[in-house]
Amino acid sequence: MALRFEDRLGRGVVLEYEPENWDARWVWAKLRTEGRVRIAKVFHFDRTDLLGELPSDDDFENIDGFVYRFRFGSRRAGFRVIEGKRLGITHNVRIADALPLERRLFVAHRDMSIFRGLSAVMPTGGEIVIGGDEDGSIPIQEFERLLTKFPTTTELNRYARARVADVVGQYVDGMADARRHYEEYMNRHKAIGATGSLDTEELLEAELAKYQLIRDTLRGWLAAAEVRVERDWQQLLMKFLLLIFPKYVAILENVQIADVYSTPGRARRRFIDIALVDAAGNLDVIEIKRPRGGLLAGGDYRENGFPSRELSGTIMQAEKYLFHLSKWGLDGERALTERYAAKLPPGMSIRVTNPKAIVILGRDPTGGVGGEQAVDLEVVRRKYANVMDIMSYDDLLRRLDNVIASLRSRIDEETDI
Structure with missing residues (x-):
């Protein structure tokens, strides 16, 4: 036509x-x-x-x-x-x-x-x-x-x-405007840096604005979660991971590791979507999935909840990554350090010492944090606590809310002094 x-x-x-x-x-x-x-x-x-x-x-x-x-x-x-x-x-x-x-x-x-x-x-x-x-x-x-x-x-x-x-x-007014909040924070941050002295209240205010930006952005995305796929959520959280988990100093993407067990006699390549490096150089794995559904399956077994298929699959995936990392040994540490040297602080080497995993997926169980399913989920979390931290997106929001509440309390204390 x-x-x-x-x-x-x-x-x-x-x-x-x-x-x-x-x-x-x-x-x-x-x-x-x-x-x-x-x-x-x-x-x-x-x-x-x-x-x-x-x-x-x-x-x-x-x-x-x-x-x-x-x-x-x-x-x-x-x-x-x-x-x-x-x-x-x-x-x-x-x-x-x-x-x-x-x-x-x-x-x-x-x-x-x-x-x-x-x-x-x-x-x-x-x-x-x-x-x-x-x-x-x-x-x-x-x-x-x-x-x-x-x-x-x-x-x-x-x-x-x-x-x-x-x-x-x-x-456009009336649409989600996280960028405006970010720019307000950055303007305030730059203004503080330009002053001759920094008082505690100003620094806390800047920190508060930063965490409010993260929380409000995450809430906005969760309100329309169905229009985004897994990679979108990974890209969003990677912007904030080093702030949410301050022990880490570097984020690595698409990390290639060796798998010498799946096919005897031949090494295979596997790829970890996202890995984190802490201040001592220790490498951990993070699995970020979509906030789709709960962490427990819809039914129950003898009045007990059990992990959903997505949670079970994600746990297995993370455990296999940790297994292959641990078995790779010194050769793996040298290979990863050389490959990602540009993303690490000067002089840092990557170490694979009892690596852990963080798993972020799904929403709160039915009944909220105080329901029966929440108790069953806590049992699952404790079972894997030695190797991974399992959290829902609602857990992430609560963590941010607690940080914000703490910062506000400290600001009030500074104001009263």
């Missing part, structure tokens, strides 16, 4: 549509029988939007490449204004004159609607504004960046809202 925009000053915007490889009458048939038609799965028009005269049914037989012309938008103060109904959304759209109208602004891979994705993450009411300098508008360059990042068909359900919010959230 061919889509073109007639965009003339003072005359509004017209969308021209020329069907290709189809009988051109199908559009007119839709308008005549249903009173509306959808073009390219994105543009919605009523019969009253159709401009110009139509040929008779007999004349259609002799027309090659008939072009339909629809009223698409109006003009106002340097913008093209498009009613939301013409894009199948509730928000009206304003696009600055500086951005030429093209199909790619509206239609993504396989006829996905760009503005439907935007509308899904926008606050109720108001307009979607592209360009200009008014509050809440999305800069043209950021909108162009969104077009390059818009998901493919297979990614749509998982990523669309998350990616759109990440790209334009800093420009």
Whole structure:
């Protein structure tokens, strides 16, 4: 199909549509029988939007490449204004004159609607504004960046809202704005560093802002957990791991280790997604899964809860990594130190000495922290306590809440002095 925009000053915007490889009458048939038609799965028009005269049914037989012309938008103060109904959304759209109208602004891979994705993450009411300098508008360059990042068909359900919010959230009120909190923290942090003296209260305030940012960001992600996959959660938590677990000084990704046991007589390569190195050089493993479901299975065995399939599988995976690391010995320590020297503090060597694992996955058991399932989960945790720390995302939030509460208490004490 061919889509073109007639965009003339003072005359509004017209969308021209020329069907290709189809009988051109199908559009007119839709308008005549249903009173509306959808073009390219994105543009919605009523019969009253159709401009110009139509040929008779007999004349259609002799027309090659008939072009339909629809009223698409109006003009106002340097913008093209498009009613939301013409894009199948509730928000009206304003696009600055500086951005030429093209199909790619509206239609993504396989006829996905760009503005439907935007509308899904926008606050109720108001307009979607592209360009200009008014509050809440999305800069043209950021909108162009969104077009390059818009998901493919297979990614749509998982990523669309998350990616759109990440790209334009800093420009639109009412959307998650973790970046603003981060910038406020950084501004405060820089201001403190510029002073001649540092008092304890200012340092604690900076620490408080930092942990509030982490907690609020994590809560925001958990509120829409279904749109993100495991790798997204790994990337998010890796930004915060050294703050949440201050004993560690380095994060290593995609760590290659040797497996000399699975296939006798031949070493195999295995890869640990994320490993942590503490201040003494000791290497530990961390497994980060999606916050999907609980840590215990839905049923019970003789009134006892038992680990869910995902928790059992993650524990086994972590134990195998720890096993192969321990068996690799001095050769493994030398290989890892050489491979990751650039990510370690100067002069540090990696040591594999009774490595531990941290497992982060799932949500709290049914009934909360005081329910019967919580007791069963604690039994599972204690069973593996010597080799790994098992926590849910709710455990992580509680840990952050406790740190924040402690910092606030210390700030209050400093204020009273």
